[in-house]
Amino acid sequence: MARMNFTVLGATGFIGAHQVQALQEQGHAVFAPARGDAALFTQPLGHVLYCVGLTADFRERPYETVDAHVGLLRDVLARADFGSLLYLSSTRVYAGAGTAREESTLLVDPQAADSLYNLSKLLGESLCFATGRPVIRVVRLSNVVGDDPHSPNFLASIVRDAVHKGRVQLMTQPSSAKDYVTVADVVALLPRIAQVGKARLYNVASGQNTRHSQLLDQVKAATGCRVDIAPYAPLSTFAPIAIDRIQREFDFNPSPIGEAVERLIARVKENEAGHAAH
Numbered sequence: 001m002a003r004m005n006f007t008v009l010g011a012t013g014f015i016g017a018h019q020v021q022a023l024q025e026q027g028h029a030v031f032a033p034a035r036g037d038a039a040l041f042t043q044p045l046g047h048v049l050y051c052v053g054l055t056a057d058f059r060e061r062p063y064e065t066v067d068a069h070v071g072l073l074r075d076v077l078a079r080a081d082f083g084s085l086l087y088l089s090s091t092r093v094y095a096g097a098g099t100a101r102e103e104s105t106l107l108v109d110p111q112a113a114d115s116l117y118n119l120s121k122l123l124g125e126s127l128c129f130a131t132g133r134p135v136i137r138v139v140r141l142s143n144v145v146g147d148d149p150h151s152p153n154f155l156a157s158i159v160r161d162a163v164h165k166g167r168v169q170l171m172t173q174p175s176s177a178k179d180y181v182t183v184a185d186v187v188a189l190l191p192r193i194a195q196v197g198k199a200r201l202y203n204v205a206s207g208q209n210t211r212h213s214q215l216l217d218q219v220k221a222a223t224g225c226r227v228d229i230a231p232y233a234p235l236s237t238f239a240p241i242a243i244d245r246i247q248r249e250f251d252f253n254p255s256p257i258g259e260a261v262e263r264l265i266a267r268v269k270e271n272e273a274g275h276a277a278h
Helices: 014-025 062-079 115-130 154-164 183-196 212-223 244-250 257-277
Strands: 005-009 029-031 047-050 084-090 136-141 143-145 167-170 177-182 201-204 209-211 226-229
Touching: 005 014, 014 029, 014 183, 047 062, 047 183, 062 084, 062 115, 084 115, 084 183, 115 136, 136 183, 143 154, 143 183, 143 257, 154 167, 154 212, 154 257, 167 212, 177 183, 177 257, 183 201, 183 244, 201 244, 209 212, 212 257
Parallel strands: 005 029, 005 047, 047 084, 084 136, 136 201, 143 177, 167 226
Antiparallel strands: 177 209
């Protein structure tokens, strides 16, 4: 395999850190600049993977959210020297849409409390498309499952509560469902899309929804935790995310989510045991 040059922006984040590790293990040269590093605009960057973003705390940090999703991207597109750029957006932008295909028409209400995240991601996408450069592509990424015991994501927080407290309080109905994709699948696919993707926009997901009740059954079996449902918990469901584009171009076959959940539970238990030992 030929050695390539990559730049990972957002390398300290969950996906970025895993991406750097995967690329280095494959023998690629990886530049992972810190925030404000002037070298970003003074040297060739190779293939840029734009993993900068805020997720769980975007409501409390609206200005930082826009800077992360749009501000730095604007500067990189306008000033940086790169061979390709892949911008990580989110399948959250399909909220309210009847279908979750790359060509779906999207609905966004700027007055809704959670819309800043989607609007800023969509503005980032629009900036990428406005360049007219075919080497600039966008990925809409589903809910990523990894083995980081400190992740703020929904699933990791449930597992931590199950292990640390012996109790999980679910804020949505157990029949609620989301699409989950493993971090291993993600970091294997992103560099390929960046280098040879034929389209400008791709969904990266498992292509099937997993109910909260399925995840909770697995967590309960492994931890013996109690599960409480919040009063008046709403039902939260999303249209299945179409992945035929990545299946067709990259022969993508998503890994089982259950195995990833097992690894996450094991890591959280190891982390808890380490804290107890000290």
